[in-house]
C-alpha cells in the first residue's frame with residue numbers, strides 16, 4: 001500500500017545579497033527540517049547591464065557540497081584543486097568541498113561585457129560526519145548530458161539532476177542519496193513522484209502555483225512534505241515550475257560558520273586555522 005505524502009508546511013523566501021552582491025531568494029531558515037540541505041538560493045533572475053554582472057570572488061568551503069545549476073546566464077568556476085569550467089544554461093556543477101577547497105564563481109567575460117539575464121540555483125548539501133574530510137571532488141556536467149524527460153501526455157517536463165523520475169535516472173553521482181529534479185507541469189497536468197519513505201522531501205516553487213496533495217504552494221515558497229513514499233504534484237489553475245528535493249535526515253550536530261559546516265565548534269575553529277595557515281586547500 002503506497003502512502004501519500006502530504007504538505008507539512010510552507011516557508012516564504014526573503015531576498016538577500018550574496019557573494020559580491022547579487023540578489024538571491026532564500027527560504028527562511030528551516031534548520032534540520034531541510035536536512036540534508038543546508039541552503040537553497042535562487043540566484044536572480046536578475047538583469048545585468050553591460051559591465052555590471054557580479055559573482056563570488058575566491059572563498060573557501062569545508063564539510064559539505066555546493067551544487068550550482070544555471071537556467072540562464074553564464075558563469076565560470078575555478079578552484080584550488082585545479083578545476084576550471086564554464087556554466088552555461090542547463091549545466092550543473094556538483095562540487096564536493098570535503099576537507100577543503102577555495103573557489104571563485106564569476107560571470108564569464110563575454111557575459112560580463114554584453115550583460116543579460118542571470119538565473120540559477122545554488123544548493124548546499126551537507127556531508128555525514130564520516131565524509132566531511134573526504135578528498136574534494138568536482139563533477140561538471142554539461143546540459144546535454146543531463147537526462148530530460150516528458151510525460152506521455154506532454155504536460156510534465158523534468159530535468160533529472162539527481163535521483164529519478166518518469167522512469168529516467170540521473171547521471172550524477174552523489175555521496176548520500178539525493179533527489180534533485182527541475183520540473184514544469186502545465187495547467188491541468190499531474191505527476192506522481194516516488195520518494196522513498198524516511199527521506200526528507202520538499203519542493204521549491206519558482207513559477208506559478210503547485211498543488212501538493214491538494215494544497216497550494218506559490219511562487220517563492222518552499223513546501224516541506226510529511227513522510228510517505230509518493231507525492232501527488234498538480235498544476236490546477238496555472239502552470240507550475242519548481243524543484244523537487246529529497247535526501248536523508250543526517251541526525252548529526254551542525255556547527256556552521258560562514259562557508260564552513262562541521263559537527264563541532266572545535267572543527268570550525270580548526271577550519272579557520274587551516275584557512276589562515278594556507279593548509280585548508
Ligand code: FE2
Nearest residue numbers: 059061066103
Ligand atoms: Fe562557493
